[in-house]
Amino acid sequence: MEAEEFRGHFPIFSDGGVHLCSCSEGALSDRVTGALNDFVTSWRIQAAPWDIWMEQVNEARKAFAQIIHAEPTDIATLSCASEAAFQVSWGQSFSETRNVIVTTDLEFPSIAHVWLAQQSRGALVKFVENHDGLILSDDYAPFIDDKTTLVSVPLVSYANGLRFPVREIAGLAHKMGARVVVDAYQGLGVIPVDVNELECDYLFAGALKYLLGAPGIAFLWVKPGLSHANDPILTGWFGRQDPFAFTPRILDYADSSRRYQTGTPAIPAAYAAKAGLSLINETQAARVTQHVEKLAELTQAALMAQGWKFFSPNPPFRGPQVTIHTHDAEHISQFLADRRIFVSPRGQALRVSLHYYNNEQDIHKLIQALHDYRKRYP
Numbered sequence: 292m293e294a295e296e297f298r299g300h301f302p303i304f305s306d307g308g309v310h311l312c313s314c315s316e317g318a319l320s321d322r323v324t325g326a327l328n329d330f331v332t333s334w335r336i337q338a339a340p341w342d343i344w345m346e347q348v349n350e351a352r353k354a355f356a357q358i359i360h361a362e363p364t365d366i367a368t369l370s371c372a373s374e375a376a377f378q379v380s381w382g383q384s385f386s387e388t389r390n391v392i393v394t395t396d397l398e399f400p401s402i403a404h405v406w407l408a409q410q411s412r413g414a415l416v417k418f419v420e421n422h423d424g425l426i427l428s429d430d431y432a433p434f435i436d437d438k439t440t441l442v443s444v445p446l447v448s449y450a451n452g453l454r455f456p457v458r459e460i461a462g463l464a465h466k467m468g469a470r471v472v473v474d475a476y477q478g479l480g481v482i483p484v485d486v487n488e489l490e491c492d493y494l495f496a497g498a499l500k501y502l503l504g505a506p507g508i509a510f511l512w513v514k515p516g517l518s519h520a521n522d523p524i525l526t527g528w529f530g531r532q533d534p535f536a537f538t539p540r541i542l543d544y545a546d547s548s549r550r551y552q553t554g555t556p557a558i559p560a561a562y563a564a565k566a567g568l569s570l571i572n573e574t575q576a577a578r579v580t581q582h583v584e585k586l587a588e589l590t591q592a593a594l595m596a597q598g599w600k601f602f603s604p605n606p607p608f609r610g611p612q613v614t615i616h617t618h619d620a621e622h623i624s625q626f627l628a629d630r631r632i633f634v635s636p637r638g639q640a641l642r643v644s645l646h647y648y649n650n651e652q653d654i655h656k657l658i659q660a661l662h663d664y665r666k667r668y669p
């Protein structure tokens with residue numbers, strides 16, 4: 292699907308809105324609206340059509356598998372990324388000789404919190420720090436040794452859009468016998484991902500940002516064949532070999548990655564995820580990346596000409612997000628939102644994120660509005 296046709300699926304644009312906050316929540320498409328309506332209709336008319344609803348969950352899983360070039364059986368559906376991180380962490384053992392989790396100060400806090408919570412199990416968490424918004428594999432290298440058990444590398448940082456050299460870091464980790472976990476939330480959908488090429492051991496993402504779904508569902512891919520120190524302690528009937536066996540005395544874990552699942556899936560979120568992912572799966576990943584990179588370039592150049600400072604790095608390290616460094620992020624964001632231009636503030640970062648549905652007009656409107664802001668608040 293070409294960019295213009297893709298954009299046509301998102302009514303916010305024909306409504307006069309400028310959606311530049313996919314890093315926070317993807318735009319609502321006609322397909323997701325239709326899918327959520329289908330859910331409500333099925334509930335109203337068919338009362339409790341669990342077989343139809345579970346099919347939606349399976350379809351969402353399949354669509355996610357397609358995006359990351361994996362098998363659906365290697366993917367668990369969970370409620371959020373933090374839950375996925377917990378399932379990964381619980382599978383690791385933290386012994387006296389190997390107990391280090393390596394993460395970064397550009398990790399999304401909730402994920403870092405899950406790593407920190409493992410301290411009560413003997414883990415030691417080390418943070419690779421950014422320098423001027425940049426982290427390279429050379430920065431990870433001194434932290435990874437034969438004491439490392441798990442290395443966490445975001446695909447893209449939520450904070451500034453830094454694109455991490457995942458594959459290089461994975462190489463360093465594997466050389467030392469450590470495993471690699473990738474939080475792909477801030478890039479999947481606009482950055483091509485093939486888990487085999489990334490050479491990671493675990494990858495997770497929620498559906499609501501660049502994957503264009505709704506809150507309530509996340510996917511965890513676990514490399515097939517990995518052995519784990521512990522079976523999941525966070526579990527439930529959807530983690531069983533046969534969830535519909537109804538045997539309270541038997542805790543048998545599914546052989547596939549379904550073993551990481553817990554209770555009843557968020558059915559409306561599964562409907563939305565399937566619909567959002569269907570749009571992504573009708574695009575060509577390389578085309579999408581090229582489109583987004585071009586817009587990011589245009590955005591950064593225009594902002595630079597206005598004299599803004601950046602927290603996002605330059606290519607090739609810049610992901611789908613251009614990040615302005617400013618003390619007034621909240622204020623500017625509100626000024627823009629009043630003009631129906633939606634960006635995302637986080638502390639001193641004003642995040643402008645780009646998807647295949649954005650076009651040059653969106654950027655021109657943003658730049659004009661920022662020009663007006665500067666004039667009004669010199």
Ligand SMILES: Cc1ncc(COP(=O)(O)O)c(C=O)c1O
Nearest residue numbers: 371372373399401449476477497
């Ligand atoms: C990179 C990244 N990971 C995780 C999350 C959210 O995690 P959870 O799904 O547990 O709320 C975000 C959210 O905003 C994020 O940007």
